[in-house]
Amino acid sequence: MPYATYRDIVIIPSIIVIFAIGILSRNKFPRITKRIFVGMSAGAVASFALEAIRIPGYMFAKWLPMDSMISLPGLLLTEKISSLSEVKQVIMQSGVAMNLYHAPLDAFMAGALWHFWNGATFGIVYALVIGKGRWWYGMIWAFIIEIGMMLAPYLIMMKGPFGIEHMDGYNIFVITLIAHLAFGAVLGTLVQKWKKGEIIVSSTKERKVMQIKCADCGCLPSECKVSKSGKECTNCTLDECCCWATIQNRS
Template structure:
Protein backbone atom coordinates (compact mmCIF):
# COMPACT_ATOMS: atom_id res chain seq x y z
CA UNK A 1 0.00 0.00 0.00
CA UNK A 2 1.52 3.37 -1.05
CA UNK A 3 1.55 6.52 1.05
CA UNK A 4 -1.49 8.07 -0.68
CA UNK A 5 -3.59 4.92 -0.23
CA UNK A 6 -2.55 4.69 3.41
CA UNK A 7 -3.51 8.32 4.01
CA UNK A 8 -6.90 7.83 2.30
CA UNK A 9 -7.61 4.70 4.34
CA UNK A 10 -6.73 6.51 7.58
CA UNK A 11 -8.99 9.40 6.57
CA UNK A 12 -11.94 7.05 5.93
CA UNK A 13 -11.43 5.34 9.28
CA UNK A 14 -11.25 8.69 11.10
CA UNK A 15 -14.46 9.90 9.45
CA UNK A 16 -16.34 6.72 10.36
CA UNK A 17 -14.93 6.76 13.87
CA UNK A 18 -15.89 10.43 14.33
CA UNK A 19 -19.43 9.65 13.17
CA UNK A 20 -19.63 6.73 15.58
CA UNK A 21 -18.06 8.44 18.59
CA UNK A 22 -19.70 11.82 17.99
CA UNK A 23 -23.06 10.52 16.89
CA UNK A 24 -24.28 7.05 17.74
CA UNK A 25 -22.53 6.58 21.08
CA UNK A 26 -23.49 9.84 22.92
CA UNK A 27 -26.98 10.15 21.47
CA UNK A 28 -27.90 6.63 22.56
CA UNK A 29 -27.22 7.30 26.27
CA UNK A 30 -30.82 8.21 27.08
CA UNK A 31 -32.47 5.82 24.60
CA UNK A 32 -30.50 2.80 25.83
CA UNK A 33 -30.85 3.72 29.50
CA UNK A 34 -34.60 4.26 29.37
CA UNK A 35 -35.05 1.37 26.96
CA UNK A 36 -33.37 -0.89 29.50
CA UNK A 37 -35.68 0.40 32.23
CA UNK A 38 -38.91 0.53 30.23
CA UNK A 39 -38.68 -2.44 27.88
CA UNK A 40 -36.40 -4.87 29.72
CA UNK A 41 -37.24 -4.23 33.38
CA UNK A 42 -40.75 -2.90 32.54
CA UNK A 43 -40.51 0.27 34.65
CA UNK A 44 -42.49 2.52 32.34
CA UNK A 45 -42.33 5.89 34.11
CA UNK A 46 -41.80 7.65 37.41
CA UNK A 47 -38.95 7.55 39.94
CA UNK A 48 -38.48 3.77 39.61
CA UNK A 49 -37.91 4.13 35.87
CA UNK A 50 -35.38 6.92 36.43
CA UNK A 51 -33.37 4.93 38.98
CA UNK A 52 -33.48 1.76 36.86
CA UNK A 53 -32.28 3.78 33.86
CA UNK A 54 -29.50 5.13 36.09
CA UNK A 55 -28.30 1.57 36.70
CA UNK A 56 -27.56 1.31 32.99
CA UNK A 57 -26.24 4.87 32.64
CA UNK A 58 -23.85 4.49 35.59
CA UNK A 59 -21.85 2.01 33.52
CA UNK A 60 -22.45 3.54 30.11
CA UNK A 61 -21.25 7.04 31.01
CA UNK A 62 -17.73 6.28 32.37
CA UNK A 63 -16.97 3.38 30.04
CA UNK A 64 -18.67 4.44 26.79
CA UNK A 65 -20.03 8.00 26.79
CA UNK A 66 -17.08 9.94 28.19
CA UNK A 67 -14.45 7.93 26.24
CA UNK A 68 -16.47 8.60 23.06
CA UNK A 69 -16.48 12.37 23.63
CA UNK A 70 -12.77 12.34 24.45
CA UNK A 71 -12.12 10.23 21.36
CA UNK A 72 -13.94 12.76 19.19
CA UNK A 73 -11.83 15.56 20.65
CA UNK A 74 -8.64 13.64 19.84
CA UNK A 75 -9.81 13.00 16.27
CA UNK A 76 -10.65 16.69 15.80
CA UNK A 77 -7.23 17.72 17.15
CA UNK A 78 -5.45 15.28 14.82
CA UNK A 79 -7.53 16.23 11.77
CA UNK A 80 -6.92 19.96 12.24
CA UNK A 81 -3.41 19.44 10.87
CA UNK A 82 -3.76 16.32 8.73
CA UNK A 83 -7.34 16.46 7.36
CA UNK A 84 -8.70 20.04 7.57
CA UNK A 85 -11.92 19.14 5.72
CA UNK A 86 -12.76 16.51 8.33
CA UNK A 87 -11.87 18.94 11.12
CA UNK A 88 -14.23 21.58 9.67
CA UNK A 89 -17.18 19.22 9.62
CA UNK A 90 -16.56 18.14 13.20
CA UNK A 91 -16.19 21.67 14.58
CA UNK A 92 -18.91 23.32 12.48
CA UNK A 93 -21.43 20.52 12.92
CA UNK A 94 -20.79 20.19 16.64
CA UNK A 95 -20.79 23.95 17.28
CA UNK A 96 -23.86 24.81 15.20
CA UNK A 97 -25.71 21.81 16.62
CA UNK A 98 -25.16 23.15 20.13
CA UNK A 99 -26.26 26.63 19.03
CA UNK A 100 -29.38 25.27 17.32
CA UNK A 101 -30.35 23.64 20.62
CA UNK A 102 -30.98 27.15 21.96
CA UNK A 103 -33.64 27.63 19.27
CA UNK A 104 -35.13 24.24 20.02
CA UNK A 105 -35.28 25.07 23.73
CA UNK A 106 -37.42 28.16 23.14
CA UNK A 107 -40.29 25.94 21.96
CA UNK A 108 -39.44 23.04 24.28
CA UNK A 109 -39.69 25.28 27.35
CA UNK A 110 -43.07 26.53 26.21
CA UNK A 111 -44.26 22.93 26.05
CA UNK A 112 -42.89 22.33 29.56
CA UNK A 113 -44.64 25.46 30.89
CA UNK A 114 -47.99 24.40 29.42
CA UNK A 115 -47.42 20.81 30.61
CA UNK A 116 -47.62 19.35 27.11
CA UNK A 117 -44.46 17.37 27.88
CA UNK A 118 -44.34 14.81 30.72
CA UNK A 119 -41.20 16.47 32.13
CA UNK A 120 -38.26 18.78 31.56
CA UNK A 121 -35.65 17.13 29.33
CA UNK A 122 -32.46 18.28 31.16
CA UNK A 123 -34.00 17.28 34.47
CA UNK A 124 -34.74 13.75 33.27
CA UNK A 125 -31.35 13.41 31.54
CA UNK A 126 -29.55 14.61 34.68
CA UNK A 127 -31.41 12.31 37.05
CA UNK A 128 -30.73 9.32 34.79
CA UNK A 129 -27.05 10.22 34.51
CA UNK A 130 -26.38 11.04 38.18
CA UNK A 131 -29.06 9.25 40.21
CA UNK A 132 -28.84 12.28 42.48
CA UNK A 133 -31.62 14.19 44.25
CA UNK A 134 -29.54 17.37 44.35
CA UNK A 135 -31.29 19.64 41.84
CA UNK A 136 -28.32 21.90 41.13
CA UNK A 137 -26.11 18.88 40.38
CA UNK A 138 -28.43 16.72 38.31
CA UNK A 139 -29.91 19.64 36.36
CA UNK A 140 -26.45 20.96 35.45
CA UNK A 141 -25.36 17.53 34.25
CA UNK A 142 -28.63 17.06 32.35
CA UNK A 143 -28.25 20.46 30.71
CA UNK A 144 -24.77 19.55 29.46
CA UNK A 145 -26.02 16.20 28.10
CA UNK A 146 -28.96 17.95 26.43
CA UNK A 147 -26.66 20.37 24.59
CA UNK A 148 -24.18 17.63 23.73
CA UNK A 149 -27.06 15.71 22.14
CA UNK A 150 -27.89 18.73 20.00
CA UNK A 151 -24.23 19.14 19.09
CA UNK A 152 -23.96 15.49 18.09
CA UNK A 153 -27.06 15.68 15.87
CA UNK A 154 -25.44 18.71 14.22
CA UNK A 155 -22.22 16.79 13.68
CA UNK A 156 -24.09 13.98 11.92
CA UNK A 157 -25.80 16.49 9.63
CA UNK A 158 -22.51 18.19 8.70
CA UNK A 159 -20.86 14.85 7.90
CA UNK A 160 -23.76 13.38 5.92
CA UNK A 161 -24.96 16.43 3.95
CA UNK A 162 -22.06 18.90 4.04
CA UNK A 163 -22.39 22.27 2.34
CA UNK A 164 -25.29 22.50 -0.09
CA UNK A 165 -25.77 24.47 -3.32
CA UNK A 166 -27.66 27.16 -1.41
CA UNK A 167 -29.44 28.02 1.83
CA UNK A 168 -32.81 26.71 0.65
CA UNK A 169 -31.35 23.26 0.01
CA UNK A 170 -29.38 23.34 3.27
CA UNK A 171 -32.45 24.23 5.33
CA UNK A 172 -34.57 21.61 3.54
CA UNK A 173 -32.11 18.78 4.22
CA UNK A 174 -31.52 19.89 7.81
CA UNK A 175 -35.26 20.05 8.52
CA UNK A 176 -35.65 16.62 6.88
CA UNK A 177 -32.94 15.26 9.21
CA UNK A 178 -34.62 16.73 12.28
CA UNK A 179 -38.03 15.39 11.25
CA UNK A 180 -36.41 11.94 11.19
CA UNK A 181 -35.11 12.69 14.69
CA UNK A 182 -38.62 13.76 15.74
CA UNK A 183 -40.13 10.52 14.42
CA UNK A 184 -37.48 8.52 16.27
CA UNK A 185 -38.13 10.41 19.50
CA UNK A 186 -41.88 9.90 19.20
CA UNK A 187 -41.62 6.15 18.59
CA UNK A 188 -38.71 5.10 20.86
CA UNK A 189 -37.85 5.21 24.57
CA UNK A 190 -38.33 7.16 26.71
CA UNK A 191 -41.26 8.97 25.07
CA UNK A 192 -43.24 6.19 23.38
CA UNK A 193 -43.60 3.91 26.44
CA UNK A 194 -44.61 6.88 28.61
CA UNK A 195 -47.01 8.79 26.36
CA UNK A 196 -47.73 6.47 23.43
CA UNK A 197 -46.59 7.02 19.84
CA UNK A 198 -46.57 10.75 19.05
CA UNK A 199 -48.05 11.49 22.49
CA UNK A 200 -51.52 10.11 21.76
CA UNK A 201 -51.92 8.92 25.37
CA UNK A 202 -50.85 12.16 27.01
CA UNK A 203 -51.38 15.57 25.37
CA UNK A 204 -52.44 15.03 21.80
CA UNK A 205 -51.74 16.83 19.51
CA UNK A 206 -49.94 19.52 21.55
CA UNK A 207 -47.03 17.29 22.57
CA UNK A 208 -46.32 16.19 19.01
CA UNK A 209 -46.81 19.61 17.43
CA UNK A 210 -44.66 21.43 19.99
CA UNK A 211 -41.75 18.99 19.64
CA UNK A 212 -42.13 19.00 15.85
CA UNK A 213 -41.94 22.81 15.73
CA UNK A 214 -38.96 22.73 18.09
CA UNK A 215 -37.11 20.30 15.83
CA UNK A 216 -37.98 22.30 12.71
CA UNK A 217 -36.53 25.40 14.39
CA UNK A 218 -33.42 23.39 15.24
CA UNK A 219 -33.17 22.27 11.59
CA UNK A 220 -33.49 25.79 10.21
CA UNK A 221 -30.73 27.13 12.45
CA UNK A 222 -28.56 24.08 11.75
CA UNK A 223 -28.94 24.35 7.98
CA UNK A 224 -28.16 28.07 7.91
CA UNK A 225 -25.18 27.77 10.27
CA UNK A 226 -23.51 24.80 8.59
CA UNK A 227 -24.08 26.33 5.15
CA UNK A 228 -22.47 29.59 6.26
CA UNK A 229 -19.39 28.18 7.99
CA UNK A 230 -18.43 25.30 5.71
CA UNK A 231 -16.27 26.15 2.69
CA UNK A 232 -16.95 25.73 -1.01
CA UNK A 233 -14.87 22.55 -1.17
CA UNK A 234 -17.20 20.98 1.42
CA UNK A 235 -20.00 20.56 -1.16
CA UNK A 236 -19.96 16.79 -0.96
CA UNK A 237 -22.38 14.50 0.78
CA UNK A 238 -21.12 11.59 2.86
CA UNK A 239 -20.07 9.02 0.25
CA UNK A 240 -17.97 11.27 -2.03
CA UNK A 241 -16.66 13.02 1.07
CA UNK A 242 -15.71 9.67 2.58
CA UNK A 243 -13.98 8.54 -0.62
CA UNK A 244 -12.46 12.02 -1.16
CA UNK A 245 -14.07 12.30 -4.61
CA UNK A 246 -15.23 15.52 -6.22
CA UNK A 247 -18.81 15.82 -7.44
CA UNK A 248 -19.52 16.33 -11.10
Protein backbone atom coordinates in the same frame (compact mmCIF):
# COMPACT_ATOMS: atom_id res chain seq x y z
CA MET B 1 -28.14 -0.80 31.27
CA PRO B 2 -28.10 1.66 34.20
CA TYR B 3 -27.73 5.26 33.06
CA ALA B 4 -24.64 5.75 35.21
CA THR B 5 -22.96 2.81 33.48
CA TYR B 6 -24.03 4.17 30.10
CA ARG B 7 -22.49 7.50 31.10
CA ASP B 8 -19.16 5.91 31.99
CA ILE B 9 -18.73 3.48 29.10
CA VAL B 10 -20.52 5.31 26.26
CA ILE B 11 -21.09 9.03 26.79
CA ILE B 12 -17.74 10.11 28.24
CA PRO B 13 -15.59 7.91 25.94
CA SER B 14 -17.56 9.11 22.89
CA ILE B 15 -16.81 12.74 23.75
CA ILE B 16 -13.10 11.96 24.08
CA VAL B 17 -13.06 10.01 20.81
CA ILE B 18 -14.86 12.72 18.81
CA PHE B 19 -12.54 15.46 20.04
CA ALA B 20 -9.51 13.24 19.43
CA ILE B 21 -10.57 12.52 15.84
CA GLY B 22 -11.22 16.20 15.22
CA ILE B 23 -7.83 17.26 16.54
CA LEU B 24 -5.71 14.43 15.12
CA SER B 25 -7.26 14.77 11.65
CA ARG B 26 -6.26 18.41 11.38
CA ASN B 27 -3.14 17.91 9.26
CA LYS B 28 -4.04 15.04 6.95
CA PHE B 29 -7.81 15.45 6.79
CA PRO B 30 -8.53 19.13 7.49
CA ARG B 31 -11.99 18.97 5.94
CA ILE B 32 -13.04 16.31 8.44
CA THR B 33 -11.73 18.42 11.30
CA LYS B 34 -13.58 21.46 10.03
CA ARG B 35 -16.82 19.59 9.55
CA ILE B 36 -16.64 18.05 13.01
CA PHE B 37 -16.14 21.35 14.79
CA VAL B 38 -18.51 23.32 12.54
CA GLY B 39 -21.20 20.70 13.09
CA MET B 40 -20.50 20.55 16.81
CA SER B 41 -20.77 24.32 17.21
CA ALA B 42 -23.80 24.66 14.96
CA GLY B 43 -25.62 21.83 16.73
CA ALA B 44 -25.00 23.32 20.16
CA VAL B 45 -26.19 26.77 19.05
CA ALA B 46 -29.22 25.30 17.27
CA SER B 47 -30.21 23.62 20.53
CA PHE B 48 -31.05 27.06 21.91
CA ALA B 49 -33.65 27.43 19.16
CA LEU B 50 -35.13 24.10 20.20
CA GLU B 51 -35.21 25.22 23.83
CA ALA B 52 -37.04 28.42 22.87
CA ILE B 53 -39.95 26.20 21.82
CA ARG B 54 -39.57 23.35 24.28
CA ILE B 55 -39.42 25.34 27.54
CA PRO B 56 -42.72 27.21 27.03
CA GLY B 57 -44.13 23.90 25.80
CA TYR B 58 -43.87 22.28 29.21
CA MET B 59 -43.85 25.26 31.58
CA PHE B 60 -46.86 27.14 30.23
CA ALA B 61 -48.76 25.19 27.58
CA LYS B 62 -48.23 21.84 29.37
CA TRP B 63 -48.10 20.15 25.98
CA LEU B 64 -45.05 18.38 27.37
CA PRO B 65 -45.53 16.71 30.75
CA MET B 66 -42.19 17.85 32.21
CA ASP B 67 -38.61 18.85 31.49
CA SER B 68 -37.74 15.47 30.02
CA MET B 69 -34.69 16.61 28.04
CA ILE B 70 -32.60 18.15 30.84
CA SER B 71 -33.97 17.42 34.31
CA LEU B 72 -34.92 13.81 33.60
CA PRO B 73 -31.58 12.66 32.13
CA GLY B 74 -29.83 14.78 34.75
CA LEU B 75 -31.51 12.82 37.54
CA LEU B 76 -30.44 9.58 35.88
CA LEU B 77 -26.88 10.71 35.12
CA THR B 78 -26.27 11.82 38.70
CA GLU B 79 -27.90 8.65 40.07
CA LYS B 80 -30.61 10.51 41.96
CA ILE B 81 -32.99 8.02 40.39
CA SER B 82 -32.18 4.67 38.84
CA SER B 83 -35.25 4.18 36.64
CA LEU B 84 -38.06 6.13 35.01
CA SER B 85 -40.56 4.65 37.44
CA GLU B 86 -39.04 6.78 40.22
CA VAL B 87 -39.64 10.12 38.47
CA LYS B 88 -43.16 10.75 39.76
CA GLN B 89 -42.14 9.94 43.32
CA VAL B 90 -39.25 12.42 43.21
CA ILE B 91 -41.47 15.16 41.80
CA MET B 92 -44.22 14.51 44.35
CA GLN B 93 -41.67 14.78 47.16
CA SER B 94 -40.54 18.15 45.82
CA GLY B 95 -44.07 19.56 46.19
CA VAL B 96 -43.85 21.21 42.76
CA ALA B 97 -46.16 20.62 39.81
CA MET B 98 -44.67 18.22 37.27
CA ASN B 99 -44.49 20.81 34.49
CA LEU B 100 -42.63 23.25 36.77
CA TYR B 101 -40.21 20.77 38.30
CA HIS B 102 -36.49 21.23 37.77
CA ALA B 103 -33.85 18.85 39.04
CA PRO B 104 -31.34 19.95 41.70
CA LEU B 105 -28.55 22.14 40.34
CA ASP B 106 -25.95 19.40 39.90
CA ALA B 107 -28.42 17.14 38.11
CA PHE B 108 -29.74 20.04 36.04
CA MET B 109 -26.23 20.99 34.91
CA ALA B 110 -25.41 17.38 34.04
CA GLY B 111 -28.65 17.11 32.09
CA ALA B 112 -28.00 20.40 30.29
CA LEU B 113 -24.53 19.28 29.24
CA TRP B 114 -25.98 15.99 28.03
CA HIS B 115 -28.77 17.74 26.12
CA PHE B 116 -26.52 20.24 24.36
CA TRP B 117 -23.95 17.54 23.60
CA ASN B 118 -26.76 15.60 21.92
CA GLY B 119 -27.44 18.67 19.79
CA ALA B 120 -23.74 18.94 19.00
CA THR B 121 -23.48 15.30 17.92
CA PHE B 122 -26.54 15.62 15.69
CA GLY B 123 -24.82 18.66 14.20
CA ILE B 124 -21.61 16.69 13.62
CA VAL B 125 -23.48 13.94 11.78
CA TYR B 126 -25.28 16.53 9.66
CA ALA B 127 -22.08 18.42 8.79
CA LEU B 128 -20.21 15.22 7.89
CA VAL B 129 -22.99 13.75 5.77
CA ILE B 130 -24.64 16.82 4.24
CA GLY B 131 -21.92 19.44 4.44
CA LYS B 132 -22.84 22.53 2.45
CA GLY B 133 -26.32 21.42 1.41
CA ARG B 134 -29.25 23.83 1.33
CA TRP B 135 -30.26 25.19 4.72
CA TRP B 136 -33.59 23.39 4.75
CA TYR B 137 -31.80 20.05 4.56
CA GLY B 138 -31.30 20.65 8.26
CA MET B 139 -35.07 20.54 8.74
CA ILE B 140 -35.25 17.17 6.98
CA TRP B 141 -32.55 15.88 9.32
CA ALA B 142 -34.48 17.31 12.28
CA PHE B 143 -37.65 15.54 11.14
CA ILE B 144 -35.77 12.23 11.10
CA ILE B 145 -34.57 12.95 14.65
CA GLU B 146 -38.15 13.75 15.67
CA ILE B 147 -39.50 10.44 14.38
CA GLY B 148 -36.74 8.59 16.21
CA MET B 149 -37.65 10.39 19.42
CA MET B 150 -41.36 9.65 19.01
CA LEU B 151 -40.55 5.95 18.80
CA ALA B 152 -37.98 5.95 21.61
CA PRO B 153 -38.58 3.27 24.26
CA TYR B 154 -38.63 5.76 27.14
CA LEU B 155 -41.41 7.82 25.52
CA ILE B 156 -43.43 4.73 24.65
CA MET B 157 -43.07 3.57 28.25
CA MET B 158 -44.20 6.90 29.71
CA LYS B 159 -46.72 8.29 27.21
CA GLY B 160 -47.03 5.82 24.34
CA PRO B 161 -45.64 6.17 20.79
CA PHE B 162 -45.82 9.77 19.59
CA GLY B 163 -47.09 10.69 23.07
CA ILE B 164 -50.63 9.61 22.26
CA GLU B 165 -51.46 9.02 25.93
CA HIS B 166 -50.79 12.65 26.91
CA MET B 167 -53.59 15.25 26.82
CA ASP B 168 -55.29 15.18 23.40
CA GLY B 169 -52.86 12.69 21.91
CA TYR B 170 -51.15 15.05 19.48
CA ASN B 171 -49.64 17.61 21.85
CA ILE B 172 -46.22 16.06 22.44
CA PHE B 173 -45.70 15.31 18.76
CA VAL B 174 -46.72 18.77 17.57
CA ILE B 175 -44.65 20.78 20.06
CA THR B 176 -41.54 18.62 19.68
CA LEU B 177 -41.88 18.67 15.90
CA ILE B 178 -41.94 22.48 15.90
CA ALA B 179 -38.97 22.54 18.27
CA HIS B 180 -36.96 20.12 16.15
CA LEU B 181 -37.77 21.97 12.93
CA ALA B 182 -36.50 25.17 14.56
CA PHE B 183 -33.35 23.27 15.53
CA GLY B 184 -32.96 22.00 11.97
CA ALA B 185 -33.47 25.40 10.38
CA VAL B 186 -30.78 26.99 12.55
CA LEU B 187 -28.45 24.02 12.12
CA GLY B 188 -28.78 24.00 8.34
CA THR B 189 -28.30 27.75 8.11
CA LEU B 190 -25.22 27.82 10.33
CA VAL B 191 -23.50 24.87 8.67
CA GLN B 192 -24.16 26.34 5.24
CA LYS B 193 -22.85 29.74 6.34
CA TRP B 194 -19.82 28.60 8.33
CA LYS B 195 -18.60 26.25 5.61
CA LYS B 196 -18.67 28.82 2.84
CA GLY B 197 -15.45 30.35 1.63
CA GLU B 198 -14.88 33.96 2.59
CA ILE B 199 -15.25 36.34 -0.31
CA ILE B 200 -12.92 39.31 -0.25
CA VAL B 201 -12.19 42.12 -2.69
CA SER B 202 -8.65 43.26 -3.47
CA SER B 203 -8.17 46.56 -5.30
CA THR B 204 -5.58 47.22 -7.99
CA LYS B 205 -5.07 50.20 -10.28
CA GLU B 206 -6.64 48.36 -13.18
CA ARG B 207 -9.59 46.53 -11.56
CA LYS B 208 -11.14 44.97 -8.49
CA VAL B 209 -10.56 41.26 -8.34
CA MET B 210 -12.82 38.99 -6.31
CA GLN B 211 -11.35 35.75 -5.07
CA ILE B 212 -12.64 33.04 -2.80
CA LYS B 213 -10.59 31.85 0.11
CA CYS B 214 -10.40 28.13 0.76
CA ALA B 215 -12.87 27.33 3.55
CA ASP B 216 -10.44 24.88 5.14
CA CYS B 217 -7.02 26.55 5.01
CA GLY B 218 -7.78 30.20 4.20
CA CYS B 219 -5.59 30.36 1.09
CA LEU B 220 -6.33 32.36 -2.04
CA PRO B 221 -5.84 30.60 -5.40
CA SER B 222 -3.35 33.29 -6.42
CA GLU B 223 -1.23 32.54 -3.35
CA CYS B 224 -1.21 28.82 -4.03
CA LYS B 225 -0.29 29.44 -7.65
CA VAL B 226 2.92 31.30 -6.83
CA SER B 227 3.97 29.19 -3.83
CA LYS B 228 6.72 26.64 -4.40
CA SER B 229 5.10 24.04 -2.15
CA GLY B 230 2.04 23.45 -0.02
CA LYS B 231 4.03 24.43 3.06
CA GLU B 232 4.90 27.88 1.75
CA CYS B 233 1.48 29.40 1.05
CA THR B 234 1.52 32.88 2.56
CA ASN B 235 -1.69 32.95 4.59
CA CYS B 236 -2.33 29.22 5.02
CA THR B 237 -3.70 28.32 8.44
CA LEU B 238 -2.64 24.67 8.17
CA ASP B 239 0.82 23.14 8.36
CA GLU B 240 0.44 22.20 4.71
CA CYS B 241 -2.01 23.71 2.23
CA CYS B 242 -4.88 21.38 1.34
CA CYS B 243 -5.55 22.94 -2.07
CA TRP B 244 -2.03 23.75 -3.34
CA ALA B 245 -1.72 20.60 -5.47
CA THR B 246 -5.11 21.17 -7.08
CA ILE B 247 -4.26 24.77 -7.99
CA GLN B 248 -0.88 23.75 -9.39
CA ASN B 249 -2.45 21.04 -11.55
CA ARG B 250 -4.88 23.57 -12.99
CA SER B 251 -2.13 26.08 -13.78
